[in-house]
Amino acid sequence: MVLQRNNVNVFGNGVRTMMFAHGFGCDQHMWDPVARNFADDFRVVLFDQVGSGRSDLTSYDSAKYSTLDGYADDIVEIGEALGLTDAVFVGHSVSAMIGALATRKAPGLFSDLVMVGPSPRYIDDEGYVGGFSRAQIDELLDFLADNHLGWSAAMAPAIMGNADRPELGEALTNSFCNTDPDIAREFARVTFLSDNRADLPGITARTLILQCREDIIAPPCVGEYVHAQVPNSRFVLLDATGHCPNLSAPDEVTAAIRAFV
Amino acid sequence: MKSPQQSAPLSESVPTEDLADLYENAPCGYLSLSPHGRIVKVNTTLANWLDTPAERLLNRTIHELLSVGGRIAYETHLAPLLRMQGFVFEIALDLVQRDGRKVPVLANATERRDDSGHHIFTRLTLFKAVDRRTYERSLLEARIRAETVAKAEQETAALREQFIAVLGHDLRNPLAALAAGVRMLTEREALSERGIRVAKEMGSTVARASALVDNLLDFARGRLGEGLTLSRESEVPIEPILEQVVAEIQAVHPERAIITEFAIEGPIACDPARIGQLAANLLSNAVTHGAADAPIRVQAFTKDAHFVFSVANGGDPIPLAARERLFQPFARGDVRKSQNGLGLGLFIVSEIARAHGGTVGVKSSDEETRFTFTMPLEHE
Numbered sequence: 247m248v249l250q251r252n253n254v255n256v257f258g259n260g261v262r263t264m265m266f267a268h269g270f271g272c273d274q275h276m277w278d279p280v281a282r283n284f285a286d287d288f289r290v291v292l293f294d295q296v297g298s299g300r301s302d303l304t305s306y307d308s309a310k311y312s313t314l315d316g317y318a319d320d321i322v323e324i325g326e327a328l329g330l331t332d333a334v335f336v337g338h339s340v341s342a343m344i345g346a347l348a349t350r351k352a353p354g355l356f357s358d359l360v361m362v363g364p365s366p367r368y369i370d371d372e373g374y375v376g377g378f379s380r381a382q383i384d385e386l387l388d389f390l391a392d393n394h395l396g397w398s399a400a401m402a403p404a405i406m407g408n409a410d411r412p413e414l415g416e417a418l419t420n421s422f423c424n425t426d427p428d429i430a431r432e433f434a435r436v437t438f439l440s441d442n443r444a445d446l447p448g449i450t451a452r453t454l455i456l457q458c459r460e461d462i463i464a465p466p467c468v469g470e471y472v473h474a475q476v477p478n479s480r481f482v483l484l485d486a487t488g489h490c491p492n493l494s495a496p497d498e499v500t501a502a503i504r505a506f507v
Numbered sequence: 508m509k510s511p512q513q514s515a516p517l518s519e520s521v522p523t524e525d526l527a528d529l530y531e532n533a534p535c536g537y538l539s540l541s542p543h544g545r546i547v548k549v550n551t552t553l554a555n556w557l558d559t560p561a562e563r564l565l566n567r568t569i570h571e572l573l574s575v576g577g578r579i580a581y582e583t584h585l586a587p588l589l590r591m592q593g594f595v596f597e598i599a600l601d602l603v604q605r606d607g608r609k610v611p612v613l614a615n616a617t618e619r620r621d622d623s624g625h626h627i628f629t630r631l632t633l634f635k636a637v638d639r640r641t642y643e644r645s646l647l648e649a650r651i652r653a654e655t656v657a658k659a660e661q662e663t664a665a666l667r668e669q670f671i672a673v674l675g676h677d678l679r680n681p682l683a684a685l686a687a688g689v690r691m692l693t694e695r696e697a698l699s700e701r702g703i704r705v706a707k708e709m710g711s712t713v714a715r716a717s718a719l720v721d722n723l724l725d726f727a728r729g730r731l732g733e734g735l736t737l738s739r740e741s742e743v744p745i746e747p748i749l750e751q752v753v754a755e756i757q758a759v760h761p762e763r764a765i766i767t768e769f770a771i772e773g774p775i776a777c778d779p780a781r782i783g784q785l786a787a788n789l790l791s792n793a794v795t796h797g798a799a800d801a802p803i804r805v806q807a808f809t810k811d812a813h814f815v816f817s818v819a820n821g822g823d824p825i826p827l828a829a830r831e832r833l834f835q836p837f838a839r840g841d842v843r844k845s846q847n848g849l850g851l852g853l854f855i856v857s858e859i860a861r862a863h864g865g866t867v868g869v870k871s872s873d874e875e876t877r878f879t880f881t882m883p884l885e886h887e
Contacts, residue, residue: 382575389599
């Protein structure tokens with residue numbers, strides 16, 4: 247059930263497991279260019295957060311997913327369903343924080359945590375630069391209201407549960423990133439309004455922080471803040487720009503993860 | 508001289524399109540970005556929209572042209588989509604002019620890659636969409652308003668049904684007291700002949716009021732999502748129950764002829780109280796709506812693994828238009844003047860039938876109007 251709910255895909259030949267989590271915006275395809283590089287010596291796990299990609303939208307529950315804990319609980323459930331021990335968790339953007347919460351909830355599942363473009367809080371606070379104001383986040387919510395990225399209620403049945411019929415998916419423009427607009431708004435809200443700064447010092451997993459240059463979502467000062475707060479952490483500044491080095495510089499990201507594990 | 512009919516080529520020559528001018532002054536904005544999202548080329552049209560000379564836009568990032576919401580969305584949605592599928596069409600963005608004013612546009616974007624698949628440029632075509640976006644926003648607002656209204660109506664309806672449930676429940680006690688009082692009067696007090704008649708009429712009126720309240724409560728429960736609950740018993744001798752229902756109705760309406768015909772084999776798995784309620788509803792329906800001079804025929808039998816119960820009365824047939832809505836709650840009135848009740852009786856009948864895995868139907872002609880309840884003997 248859990249594996250269907252989160253559209254979990256497992257492949258690769260390793261003993262140790264590496265699990266990749268996509269952030270706000272698109273789905274597990276974000277990790278394809280990196281994940282495939284680990285298939286020879288890791289068991290690779292990809293999944294969609296509930297509400298994104300081809301997850302089971304009927305499992306979406308506004309109350310559960312109104313905090314990142316709801317998403318972290320899912321990671322723990324997937325980890326337990328797959329019988330993971332001492333696996334590597336690689337999370338992009340908000341899923342870096344979700345993964346951090348999951349390692350705290352179930353310490354045995356993941357021994358290593360890779361945070362790509364993490365931010366514990368996006369909105370500026372006293373003595374803290376997150377990069378955004380509340381009004382700017384509201385602007386993002388407006389953008390989402392104006393852009394359904396190919397989503398329409400009529401298409402929903404085709405998007406959901408047709409993983410075995412890819413020709414249906416291919417017909418859908420923007421199918422990697424289309425989401426029910428209501429869910430997208432709620433995911434944006436929980437992503438950009440969360441404050442998980444207090445959770446950082448309690449992270450016990452070995453942690454790698456991958457930071458891009460010119461990342462407007464998670465600027466370098468935020469990555470440095472995370473590095474300072476997470477006890478057992480390493481910080482690597484990538485040459486890549488933007489917020490999605492897993493897509494724009496997959497080789498660099500692969501090399502950094504390899505050097506860490 | 509050629510005649511006009513021969514459609515001579517116009518004397519003016521067709522101008523050659525000036526491609527450089529087409530780029531610069533096209534009726535849309537052109538923008539080319541480096542793989543790192545920096546502006547490498549922009550046309551005059553777009554520069555004018557942004558109220559900034561083209562050369563001052565070069566080497567700036569796309570983010571600087573976008574509102575903050577657009578920037579986040581660009582990084583979280585558009586850039587990944589461009590990488591994964593190579594294009595993104597029909598994205599609504601707000602460009603920001605030098606003075607902070609916004610220009611709503613629709614954007615298409617594609618990635619230009621070289622032969623080895625290397626990303627060279629991201630190209631964007633932008634169309635001003637002021638009116639369209641205003642229109643879309645007003646549609647969206649209308650939808651949100653409609654949803655708000657619908658939600659409020661649902662809440663009102665739920666509240667109303669809760670009110671019905673509470674009211675029905677509260678009415679039961681005074682009715683029970685009234686029934687007990689009437690019973691005491693008729694059984695223990697020495698009344699005049701007239702007094703006895705009045706007390707009996709009061710008794711039947713109270714009984715009818717109680718039945719209406721029961722229907723009301725069942726309706727409200729059904730609407731409140733609890734559905735009709737059955738306390739099913741495996742072996743119910745059903746004939747005595749039906750006989751009792753007939754006797755009760757007959758007692759209240761001694762002037763009406765009720766002919767029964769029962770051929771029931773063995774006990775039946777059902778909720779006896781509910782089946783009694785179903786029979787009473789159908790029978791009082793026949794008494795109320797049937798012709799007074801025609802007998803009411805009550806049939807009950809088992810056949811082909813089914814239990815069948817039907818009640819027929821004479822009188823005018825039910826018009827076709829009314830038949831369709833007969834089993835809906837509050838279906839009464841506009842076609843045939845209802846003399847009695849809220850129009851919940853048949854709705855409750857159909858709910859009881861459904862809960863038993865059965866059906867209820869009606870046939871109505873000049874000869875008779877017959878309601879038939881059928882349920883399978885084997886419950887799945």
